[in-house]
Amino acid sequence: MKKSLIAAAIVGSALFTSASFAEDYKIDIEGQHAFIQFKIKHLGYSWLYGRFNKFDGSFSYDENAPENASIQVTIDTSSIDTNHAERDKHLRSDDFLNVGEYPTATFESTRYVPDEDDAGEGTLYGNFTLNGVTKEIAIDVAHTGAGEDPWGGFRRGFEGEVDLTLADYNIDYNLGPEAKEVELFFSIEGVRQ
DSSP states (O other): OHHHHHHHHHHHHHHHHHHTSOEEEEEOTTTTOEEEEEEEEETTTEEEEEEESOEEEEEEEOTTOGGGOEEEEEEEGGGEEOSOHHHHHHHHSTTTTOTTTOOEEEEEEEEEEEOSSOTTEEEEEEEEEETTEEEEEEEEEEEEEEEEOTTSOEEEEEEEEEEEEGGGGTOOOOOOTTOSEEEEEEEEEEEEO
16 A cells, blocks of 8 residues: 555656646747748838748746747748849848848847746847847737647747847838838747647
């Protein structure tokens, strides 16, 4: 009887401990269920939309301790796509992204602060490096869902957005007074590893 109680305690302890561990996810690049997009004003007259076609990364998330969430992403800046080849060529130049010298942008989170009313929403802080400059940014994020997929895996998704001031990253090309900031937004789906 004593051995049974000890075994049950060990199993129960293991189950409790594993329930509090973060799950690791790989961003679904293969199925391309992830997007990093942006928009910026053009001369103050209209919105210019674009995206980065190539990026990779991973994240960790624990529903029981969302404050421990973390993510790291690497973006191939040469993959910028605004649906206009000449403009994209200019955006890759040293007037903007300077991809010859800085071929990647990176984000590595430092902390996540869940909203008091909804732990699935909150602010993700981290270091964003673009054009050779690293600055801390705060991204508003929301958990969009999680569950099993048709292929026997488990997936989890988030969306978020942040405004970036171009001059902070040594991008000062004159696109008009209303084009000093770019809105970066993303939808990320990860496959549990």
